[in-house]
Amino acid sequence: MKLEFNPRQDALRRELREYFAALMTPELAAECDESMGEGGGPLWREALRKMGRDGWIGVGWAKELGGRGMSPIEQFIFVEEIMRAGYPFPFLTTESVGPQLAEHGNPWQKQEIVPKILTGECLIAIGYSEPGAGTDLASLKTTAVRDGDDWVINGQKMWTSLAHFSDYVWLACRTDPEAAKPHKGISMFLVPTSDPGWSCTPVVTLGGVRTNATFYDNIRVPDTARVGEVNAGWKLITSQLNRERLSLVNFGPTAELFNQTVRWAQNTLSAEGARVIDQPWVQINLAKVRAGVEALKLLCYKQAWAMTEGQLQMADASAAKVYGSEFFIEVYRLLGEVIGQASLVHRHSEGAEPTASRLERLYRTASIITFGGGTNEIQRDIISAAGLWMPRASR
Amino acid sequence: MDFGLSEQQRDVRELAASILGEQVTAEKLARYDHYQQPRFDRELWAQLAEAGLLGVAVDEQYGGMGFGFFEAALLVEEAGRTIAPLPVISHMVSAMLPLSKFGSPGLKQAWLPQAVRGEVLLSAALTEPGNENPLSPTRCKASIDGENLLLNGEKHGVPFAQQSDRILLAADCEGENVVVLLDPRASGVSLHAIQVTHYEPQYRVVLDAVLIPPTDIVARGADAIELLRYSSELTTVATCAHQLGAADKAMRMTASYTAERKQFGVPIATFQAVGHRAANCFIDVECLRLNCYQAISLLDAGKGASLEVAIAKIWAGDVGHRVSYAAQHLHGGAGIDRDYPLWRYCTWLRHNELFLGGSARHLAALGEKIAAGEGFCA
Numbered sequence: 001m002k003l004e005f006n007p008r009q010d011a012l013r014r015e016l017r018e019y020f021a022a023l024m025t026p027e028l029a030a031e032c033d034e035s036m037g038e039g040g041g042p043l044w045r046e047a048l049r050k051m052g053r054d055g056w057i058g059v060g061w062a063k064e065l066g067g068r069g070m071s072p073i074e075q076f077i078f079v080e081e082i083m084r085a086g087y088p089f090p091f092l093t094t095e096s097v098g099p100q101l102a103e104h105g106n107p108w109q110k111q112e113i114v115p116k117i118l119t120g121e122c123l124i125a126i127g128y129s130e131p132g133a134g135t136d137l138a139s140l141k142t143t144a145v146r147d148g149d150d151w152v153i154n155g156q157k158m159w160t161s162l163a164h165f166s167d168y169v170w171l172a173c174r175t176d177p178e179a180a181k182p183h184k185g186i187s188m189f190l191v192p193t194s195d196p197g198w199s200c201t202p203v204v205t206l207g208g209v210r211t212n213a214t215f216y217d218n219i220r221v222p223d224t225a226r227v228g229e230v231n232a233g234w235k236l237i238t239s240q241l242n243r244e245r246l247s248l249v250n251f252g253p254t255a256e257l258f259n260q261t262v263r264w265a266q267n268t269l270s271a272e273g274a275r276v277i278d279q280p281w282v283q284i285n286l287a288k289v290r291a292g293v294e295a296l297k298l299l300c301y302k303q304a305w306a307m308t309e310g311q312l313q314m315a316d317a318s319a320a321k322v323y324g325s326e327f328f329i330e331v332y333r334l335l336g337e338v339i340g341q342a343s344l345v346h347r348h349s350e351g352a353e354p355t356a357s358r359l360e361r362l363y364r365t366a367s368i369i370t371f372g373g374g375t376n377e378i379q380r381d382i383i384s385a386a387g388l389w390m391p392r393a394s395r
Numbered sequence: 396m397d398f399g400l401s402e403q404q405r406d407v408r409e410l411a412a413s414i415l416g417e418q419v420t421a422e423k424l425a426r427y428d429h430y431q432q433p434r435f436d437r438e439l440w441a442q443l444a445e446a447g448l449l450g451v452a453v454d455e456q457y458g459g460m461g462f463g464f465f466e467a468a469l470l471v472e473e474a475g476r477t478i479a480p481l482p483v484i485s486h487m488v489s490a491m492l493p494l495s496k497f498g499s500p501g502l503k504q505a506w507l508p509q510a511v512r513g514e515v516l517l518s519a520a521l522t523e524p525g526n527e528n529p530l531s532p533t534r535c536k537a538s539i540d541g542e543n544l545l546l547n548g549e550k551h552g553v554p555f556a557q558q559s560d561r562i563l564l565a566a567d568c569e570g571e572n573v574v575v576l577l578d579p580r581a582s583g584v585s586l587h588a589i590q591v592t593h594y595e596p597q598y599r600v601v602l603d604a605v606l607i608p609p610t611d612i613v614a615r616g617a618d619a620i621e622l623l624r625y626s627s628e629l630t631t632v633a634t635c636a637h638q639l640g641a642a643d644k645a646m647r648m649t650a651s652y653t654a655e656r657k658q659f660g661v662p663i664a665t666f667q668a669v670g671h672r673a674a675n676c677f678i679d680v681e682c683l684r685l686n687c688y689q690a691i692s693l694l695d696a697g698k699g700a701s702l703e704v705a706i707a708k709i710w711a712g713d714v715g716h717r718v719s720y721a722a723q724h725l726h727g728g729a730g731i732d733r734d735y736p737l738w739r740y741c742t743w744l745r746h747n748e749l750f751l752g753g754s755a756r757h758l759a760a761l762g763e764k765i766a767a768g769e770g771f772c773a
Contacts, residue, residue, distance in 0.1 A: 002692055003397075
């Protein structure tokens, strides 16, 4: 057992940190800031294509898929560093849907879509939730009906984040309304957002982040748009979610936020004239965050390692998601207390301090991932059943 | 980066788990309840020695297996999982490892082979009355008496002092630290048993002009400071490993109990309120496990790990407390019934939480490091 990076991985990390420091120009940072940390602007797109050209997006992907052939650990280092740099990386496309297409896709998906993902030219949003299907995802009603060689899709999805600038939606559709169990009648499709039957309306959230309601009105797609077998979509959904959960709780941005707050507290004087950081209660708050960040780091790295070994455990993925999502909220609270009322000031306000106003926004945004990506109640059900062999909770 | 155990580590763990899992039973543990007799199963101790496990981290030239601290910590974790009535931490970690690293060839030859064979028992006196910082002994003074030292003062909470043949002990010698091997039967030493919550035999050791010959002086000055840091960090992390084993077992006992216990016609584990509290324990134990293994592997590799040791102990304290109460609560009456084995785990979780500093003390130390610029995330 050795829980540190090897020298090659350390070198990769340094290289990436320098790469992103150069990539994140003030103009790009400002654009990302205005898009509330979700990207989609012209500079953001160009930066993504540049990363693709430079061979970074697929650093941990197999060479035959167009990657660099390193392991999931190197891939994780890449994602950690890019998120640490503050670039809103479309990890849902690259880290969760992409690998599903590479593994289960048909020749068109593998030869046309996957390479474009790795060159930063294809973005995919996720279409699971519906107005009546959230945690109980298997009750979804959007339908795909066979018509000759094609499928005709009708329905509505909710919380289709990033859809307004994505090329496709990874869409869960009911293909067998008669299935004995609802989750056995679901299939996955790649639906182009360019279709005239596709539309979306924005939903603005507390954190300022835009998400969408998306509508599917008689969209006709060829059978090549289907991913995996008919009525076998549930397995694709759950393995996509397992991968998504790991990306949601990446520790890079939190580590960076902690470091920034420490520097702020070292360089700022309190009213009494001493450094903010010399006050015992400040040190205790920072220590609580530091001890928690260490656990988050190890949980994340263990999963990257488990992916390398091909033994990602469901309970571990869920544990990381629950821990990380709830810890983030605690971090923003503890660090906000250190900074004080300055962490209530919006970044557009006169005299806003960057670290403080970042906390203002993060505190508003943080609740999303305790229920997004599979609500934490369901994650805890998974943990007690898959991790502790307790009988499954009744519904 | 490798989160898996090596083959050698798996072998040590399986050997320890099979011996302890088979030999430590609730019936046997009950013999030591309420201070009926010192909590030390000498027969089982001899079995571990026979299997070579007591010397798992000792050089082969002294009869050990020649493995490292990692393997020793895995044995400690198994001892925690079974709350075995054995002095694994005090003998193998607090005493033998510092002696191996800092002792003179003469001292090592005199004690290590016998200690590996289980023929002598060693311990270490790390804490004093009102002073739980092993790095700076203040209640124990050594004065120079020709070639010898004379010890006066007191140590508190010394595990297995009465049962030990030698105790590694630090004193303040005119402003500098000195570490000696004390014979607890020497003239001037008096031992007073303390009845502690988890029934481990512990003693107050009072020293009244105790003569230490030069051959029993292990380290002085800078060496002594380094020895104390080493033994303190190893013992702290070994305590975390013990806590990990104990917490993991208490959690799994709870999972099994709630899967079988029925109310309203169904296993109570199917209630989300129950399952979720157990899931919180799972997350907690995983956080403790990873932080504990990180500190172990860094110390095993001889790397500086004071930050990681403090973080591991914070998790050991918090997780021990939370798992203990969750396990008791979810067991209902069975959790506090002395005929059901859970309660013994709870007293050990409490001991491990506080031994060598609770979470608050380590958080404060970590906070000071952060303020000094030594706690940035890489």
